Each structure stands twice: as C-alpha cells, then as structure tokens.
Amino acid sequence: MTSPWRGAIAPIPRPDPSVFSAATIERGRVLAHLGACFVCHTEEGGAPLAGGLRLDTPFGVITTTNITPDVETGIGAWSYPAFERAMREGLHRDGRHLYPAFPYTSYAKTTDADLQALYAYLMSVPAVRNATPAPEFTFPFDQRWLMAFWNTLFHKATPFTPDPSKSDLWNRGFYLVEGLGHCSACHTPRNLLGAEETxxxxxxxxxxxxxxxxxxxxxxxxxxxxxxxxxxxxxxxxxxxxxxxxxxxxxxxxxxxxxxxxxxxxxxxxxxxxxxxxxxxxxxxxxxxxxxxxxxxxxxxxxxxxxxxxxxxxxxxxxxxxxxxxxxxxxxxxxxxxxxxxxxxxxxxxxxxxxxxxxxxxxxxxxxxxxxxxxxxxxxxxxxxxxxxxxxxxxxxxxxxxxxxxxxxxxxxxx
CATH class of the missing domain: 1.10.760.10 (Cytochrome c-like domain)
Structure with a gap:
C-alpha cells in the first residue's frame, strides 16, 4: 500500500497556451466534453469549469472544484505531472487525497497522449477566480488520508491496454466508455465504502x-x-x-x-x-x-x-x-x-x-x-x-x- 501521506508537487507559473498546438488543444476540448468536465465543474449560472456545483453523496456534500487555469483558486499552478497524478491516482497537487466523486478510477485508463491534450485544453481556457468550499463530510469520512487504504482495495492506476481478442471498434468503445466517459460511475452499484461493484x-x-x-x-x-x-x-x-x-x-x-x-x-x-x-x-x-x-x-x-x-x-x-x-x-x-x-x-x-x-x-x-x-x-x-x-x-x-x-x-x- 502507498503511504497515506503523499508529497506535494511544486507549483509552476501558469503555462502559456501558445506552447500547445491548436490541434492538441482541439483534441483536448473534445476529450473534456467526453469526460463531462463542464457538467460537473460548472454550477448553474456560473462560469464554465469554475466549479461550485454541489453534489450530494452518501457521505456528505462535495462542491466541485475550479479547474480553470487560475493560479490561486484553479489549476493554473499545476504542472502536467501534478495533473496526471490527479487523473491517475486521485491526488491533489499538494498531496491531499481526492474523493472518488471525482472519477479518477475511470480516468486512470486514459492514455498519456489524451491526458496531455486534456491538460493543454484546460490551460487554454479563460482563468476564473472562484474559490470553492471544502467537502462537508462528518468523521471519519473527512479524514482524507483514509483514501490511501480505499485506493489499495479498489483502485488500479493503469492505462488502458487493448484486448487483442476483440475488434478495433470494440476496443475503441471500451476505451471511451470505461475511461473518460466513466459510464460505470453512474450505471454500476456501489458497496458500503462507495466503490463500484465488480x-x-x-x-x-x-x-x-x-x-x-x-x-x-x-x-x-x-x-x-x-x-x-x-x-x-x-x-x-x-x-x-x-x-x-x-x-x-x-x-x-x-x-x-x-x-x-x-x-x-x-x-x-x-x-x-x-x-x-x-x-x-x-x-x-x-x-x-x-x-x-x-x-x-x-x-x-x-x-x-x-x-x-x-x-x-x-x-x-x-x-x-x-x-x-x-x-x-x-x-x-x-x-x-x-x-x-x-x-x-x-x-x-x-x-x-x-x-x-x-x-x-x-x-x-x-x-x-x-x-x-x-x-x-x-x-x-x-x-x-x-x-x-x-x-x-x-x-x-x-x-x-x-x-x-x-x-x-x-x-x-x-x-
């Protein structure tokens, strides 16, 4: 099992969007829509991707975070390694464990190239200053370090590998549905600890x-x-x-x-x-x-x-x-x-x-x-x-x- 306490990844100056190609940013835009980033990270009447949407869970209320490139309240200070770690391992840039209401358990299947494109797109959208409230969880669910044990039991941070016995069409569909599409997050029942059943x-x-x-x-x-x-x-x-x-x-x-x-x-x-x-x-x-x-x-x-x-x-x-x-x-x-x-x-x-x-x-x-x-x-x-x-x-x-x-x-x- 990995340590419950993980180190922070140093902040960086906000990346200049011009370092990414137009094709990469456009690819990332499509992937952001596949992942329903706008649906969860935009409150009604709010700025796109600036967070603020309240989600009721069996463990308390989570308010979605700001994923625009604002340096102070969004992810503008996140390097690509910090972004990739969040998507694959469910860890904040500062080392905090994220809760699986953010479906990193599905996003982990995404290829490096697609994660890089998604990162490029998110760094290219308008930065919005919008601090969002912390989760409203009661003890012990407010103890983020316990997610290290949860991840050991229920999460595999491995990218998608095609099944050679299946067609290219099936493999592409699997990748889209099981990865960024995260269809199982809603269409699969969860156990008492909030993990998808298998x-x-x-x-x-x-x-x-x-x-x-x-x-x-x-x-x-x-x-x-x-x-x-x-x-x-x-x-x-x-x-x-x-x-x-x-x-x-x-x-x-x-x-x-x-x-x-x-x-x-x-x-x-x-x-x-x-x-x-x-x-x-x-x-x-x-x-x-x-x-x-x-x-x-x-x-x-x-x-x-x-x-x-x-x-x-x-x-x-x-x-x-x-x-x-x-x-x-x-x-x-x-x-x-x-x-x-x-x-x-x-x-x-x-x-x-x-x-x-x-x-x-x-x-x-x-x-x-x-x-x-x-x-x-x-x-x-x-x-x-x-x-x-x-x-x-x-x-x-x-x-x-x-x-x-x-x-x-x-x-x-x-x-």
Whole structure:
C-alpha cells in the first residue's frame, strides 16, 4: 500500500497556451466534453469549469472544484505531472487525497497522449477566480488520508491496454466508455465504502443525483433489448424510438457528446451493446416493439374509468398515446417501451412528471413540461399508478407512490 501521506508537487507559473498546438488543444476540448468536465465543474449560472456545483453523496456534500487555469483558486499552478497524478491516482497537487466523486478510477485508463491534450485544453481556457468550499463530510469520512487504504482495495492506476481478442471498434468503445466517459460511475452499484461493484454487478444499475441509472448489462429491464442502433441513436441525439428520451442527469451528458465524431459514438454503441444479450435483427426488434405496444394499447371504445386514466387522457395521451395526434415537442415517446416504467421504484417516472425534460443543446429533441405546479401529489400518483398498471402489467404495482411524490417534490424545492 502507498503511504497515506503523499508529497506535494511544486507549483509552476501558469503555462502559456501558445506552447500547445491548436490541434492538441482541439483534441483536448473534445476529450473534456467526453469526460463531462463542464457538467460537473460548472454550477448553474456560473462560469464554465469554475466549479461550485454541489453534489450530494452518501457521505456528505462535495462542491466541485475550479479547474480553470487560475493560479490561486484553479489549476493554473499545476504542472502536467501534478495533473496526471490527479487523473491517475486521485491526488491533489499538494498531496491531499481526492474523493472518488471525482472519477479518477475511470480516468486512470486514459492514455498519456489524451491526458496531455486534456491538460493543454484546460490551460487554454479563460482563468476564473472562484474559490470553492471544502467537502462537508462528518468523521471519519473527512479524514482524507483514509483514501490511501480505499485506493489499495479498489483502485488500479493503469492505462488502458487493448484486448487483442476483440475488434478495433470494440476496443475503441471500451476505451471511451470505461475511461473518460466513466459510464460505470453512474450505471454500476456501489458497496458500503462507495466503490463500484465488480463482476456480474458491473453495469447492473446505479444512482446519479437521485435518478436511477438503469443497468446496461443483461439485467436491463427494457421491454425491447437495447441494440447497437438504439445506443447510437440515443447517444447521438438523446432519443431512441424503442427506448425514449434522455432525462435527468443523462440529458446534459448526451449534449456533451455532440462534439464527438460519429465514429466514436458508433464505437461506444458497439461496446455498450456487447454488454447485453446476444444481438437481434432489426426486424426482430421492430416486431417486439410492435407487439408490446399492441398489448398495452387501450381497449377499443372502452371508457377509461379510473381517475389516473382519465387524467392521463387529458394531460399525457396527446404525446404518449401511439397513433393519437402528431409528435408534439419533437418526439412521441411510447411508454410501453420506456425502461423507467419497468423499474422497481416509481422515482424516475415521478421525477420526470415533477421536473419535466428540458434537454439543452439537443436540437429538435423537444421537451416535456413539468406538472409540479399544475397537479397535486395525489393527481401525479394516480397517473403514475395508471401508467404502471397499463404499460407494465406483468410487474407488481408500485407502493407508497403519493409519499414518493411528496418526498421528491420537497427535494426538488430544496435545491
């Protein structure tokens, strides 16, 4: 095990961006978007990359740091070796251990060339003076030196090595998804010490900012299996005909991926598809979707008698009822195919109703309005019950939905 106390790396004058080539800086810009640096290190209304975003964790609150090249409050005094050590080993320039809310456990897989390009880009952006608060952790989680033991148990600071038994496309996808893309950070459950679980539990689903991050492996509950085409459509546009739209913390991730070339999105889709069941043909996928929608269609001329059904007809059907009306707001998601409706908990469906979907930077994807100001807890709960019973009839009914609505409404109001 490495020592719990690590030495500081001496500060340097801020590097002159002109020492880096334009091509290197541009490569780093794309990598910064792949790594979602802007998503985590920019608070709402704040300067890009200047930190300040509060993240709730099971161990306390972390406020993201300033990674602009400001010498005093950012990383402007960091040499490349200090930056590389942070990305691979989770250590601050001054020797402090970083917490794995910063996903260095994934970033460690990044190649030297890509880390150098990312460093060049970050040193080229405008410096912003913005001191951010320290983590709000209680004892013993506020003892950073304990992370040395955590790293010994759960972290391998080794760059990616291609698997010679796999194709170039698969290896490229693995590198993007498992490295800077850090998809496992949200889509893998964590143990009691906050480390990602391994083996069959990897990519079996997790939680991101209170939203369910569904399984990406064979445990995914999507009514229609995810295939390479669906992953490509979803990552490229934020929308898949057979799975719906990106919502919650996934929507800004898709927006960040817009700068990646098509070849990289296809590689990511190829790798993600390999985590699931054996691939099916496009015709089989279409047939499964059609059968699912037919099985959950409203009975011809049968009146909707339950309160949730009547409210669904009035507020939701125009966008979510197959064959009824045009595609408003850009898309027409089929609830018969949405994974969240199949979940063990109603939380994601409730949050979408309370908060809506407002995908910034995703072109014509459109939006879903929030119903928080227009419906009571009881009304939302009744609609959620109806959606579950109709579109996931083989799954058990959700319990305590009205209490869930109240809890999530209070949480949204407290932010």
């Amino acid at each position: 083996g069959a539990r990897r990519f079996s689903g997790g939680v991101a900012e209170g939203w369910e991050a569904p399984a990406l492996n064979r445990e995914n509950r999507a009514p229609v299996p995810w295939d390479e085409t669906a992953y490509y459509d979803y990552l490229r546009t934020g929308w898949s005909r057979h799975h719906g739209a990106a919502a919650g913390p996934m929507a800004p991730i898709v927006a960040e991926l817009k700068v990646l070339p098509d070849a990289d999105i296809r590689a990511m889709a190829h790798y993600l598809a390999s985590l699931g069941d054996a691939p099916r043909s496009a015709a089989e996928i279409d047939a499964l979707a059609a059968a699912r929608e037919a099985a959950t269609a409203p009975r011809a001329r049968a009146p909707v008698s339950v309160p949730g059904g009547r409210m669904f007809e009035g507020a939701c059907a125009v966008c979510h009822e197959p064959g009824k009306g045009s595609a408003l707001y850009g898309t027409k998601p089929s609830l018969a195919l949405v994974t969240a409706v199949q979940s063990d908990t109603p939380d994601t469906v409730v949050r979408v109703m309370l908060e809506g979907i407002h995908p910034k930077g995703l072109g014509t994807l459109g939006a879903m309005p929030s119903f928080a100001d227009h419906m009571s807890d009881w009304q939302i709960a009744e609609i959620v019950h109806y959606v579950r019973g109709r579109f996931a009839p083989e799954r058990p009914a959700w319990s305590d939905v009205e209490a869930t609505v109240a809890r999530l409404r209070a949480h949204a109001g407290a932010r």
